Amino acid sequence: MEEILSIINTVISSAPLLMIAAILGLDSVRAVIASLGIIDPDSKWGRIIYGRRDRAIVGSALRDLGYSAETADEIVIKMNHVAESAFMANAGVNAEEAAVQLIIMLSKYIFKFNEIILYGGKSLTKSHYYIDTMEISHHETDKQKLSAIMIYLLYSKIKSKNAPEVIITPKGGNPLLIQEIAANLNSHLVVAKASSDKSRIKVAGKATYSEEEFLVNYEGSWHLSEAEKKKSCVIIDCNTSGGSQLLDIIKDIRMIASKNEEAVKIETPTDVFVLFRADTEGDNIDSKFSLHQCRIHRFFDLDEEAKAKLYSLKADRQKKGRALSYYSDEDVEAAKDIIRYLEQQGLYYY
Secondary structure (H helix, E strand, O other): OHHHHHHHHHHHHHHHHHHHHHHHHHHHHHHHHHOOOOOOOOHHHHHHHHOHHHHHHHOOOOOOOOOOHHHHHHHHHOOOHHHHHHHHHOOOHHHHHHHHHHHHHHOOOOEEEEEEEEOOOOEEEEEEEEEEEHHHOOOHHHHHHHHHHHHHHHHHOOOOOOOEEEEEEEEEOOOOOOOOOOOOOOEEEEEEEOOOOOOOOOOOOOOOOOOOHHHEEOOHHHHHOOOOOOEEEEEEOOOOOHHHHHHHHHHHHHHHHHOOOOOOOOOOOOEEOOOOOOOOOOOOOOHHOOOOEEEEEEOOOOOHHHHHHHHHHHHHHHHHOOOOOOOOHHHHHHHHHHHHHHHHHHOOOO
């Protein structure tokens, strides 16, 4: 009996050492697998194998360079913003020049029609001009520049220094551009089907908007219902006329939240961002959004005279046999003249 008790005591007293040995053994195996590079670091198993190894290496290197442990940790945390800063620098845009560069960009992509054209959603707008912002999204350099311009508008208006966790955009808007913006802000993109979209579903026999309807009609929203807490959210599109698609998104989110607060973990948006309003007709758009406890932010509104000035800028440069340039003093001054006109008309907001 004494021998048995002695063996048990030996095992118990050795347990911590055995546990340490096992952990060290597992860590050694993990280190070997990590060094071989046979598992994707971004996969589920990769996060287990590699852990926070990259951050630890960077932190260690900073401490070796003489930074204190606290400063090194702070630098590592702020590294998430480095990619965003590099993107903005590569786009060749700064906060002061954002509106000027936007004017030049829109001048490059404006069409003039001899006949009256109609566009819009619930209420149609008449014009001789159309700015093809969708085309911009198919030209990589201009898409990058336009994305940076929007990001400057975003940060000039939101109170938080952090990027929104979720960005929602209408499917009938400019998803390619907003995808670029979301990727560079490290925000999650959700694409909303408009009420008029033929692929939008409605559960038969139900008068109220259900959670299932929301998840299907808001592409990319599935995992948001599993989030631990509500995520900050803004709505973004390249431009608007009457704002109906954007308002519909606010109504949908508020409706699903009123039914089940925990259904989808998105805060009801209070801020909508577009680069510009394509016309000045119809109701006061700021009042329309204010009624839904939301603000719509943009650089400016364009009346027919402003659009004529944009087109004249493009046509004049074509006559001179050259394209518009963000680096031409002549073009920059012409863009500033258009901004001065918008300011005089009370249509400039940046």
